Amino acid sequence: MSAQEVRRELLLDAPAARVWAAVADPRRLSAWFGARAQLDLRPGGLATFTWPDGTVRNATVEDVQEARVLVLRWHPFERDAAGRARRRPPGSVRLQMVAEGPRTRLIVVETRPGNRPDVFELYGPRHFGSREPGPNWELRFRAEVGS
């Protein structure tokens, strides 16, 4: 088995455009995600989630197809309220919307990498030297991985 995966499906009594709006609009996304969301909705764009306890975790938008697909790739760190970085698995979240008549099936798949090389292990030691990557590590990281 290569990776761990959590999969959920939900049939919503709304057209895909309305489900998409609840996902793509950061204000609406924040209403159900459990964290305050900021979202630059384009491939390579930055998504930032701030949890009520102050934990901040970033992700990169990997794929965006209006009313169909949003894929976010978690960055391999989160920061607590004091700004301390903590390593996290750089998995991804895929939200897919499939129209079923007037309704929409939302399929969520969150994965944690398995056989894929860990991006931190590839790039972290070269660029950050330690687990504390310092300020603006995301920019350097994204420049290196070309996302």
Place this chain on the structure above:
Amino acid sequence: MSEPRVEAVFAALADPTRRSVMQHISAHGEASASELATHLPISRQAIAKHLTALSEAGLVSAKRAGRQVRYRLTPEPMSDAMGWMAKVGAQWDDRLQALQRVIEGPKKQGRNH
């Protein structure tokens, strides 16, 4: 627990025979390779291979008892790997419930009027 270990856990658990080996050990508290071979439809050599894989993943531990090597489950690595799935799964259950309220809430209230 580091990532490579999580991978090893899942690779080990992906095999149905290894899962039945673990089930047998779990049901009996501990077992030797020969005991497992008498209860499961595979050879003793195959059992030994599976026990090595499980052992490398940290899922079972071996203890010498006289001339026998006895195996026990070590639940810790599994609970971490399973823990991720349980935690992330529960997060999405909460989120999707909230999303359903956000999207369908007003509509449902409308129907009730």
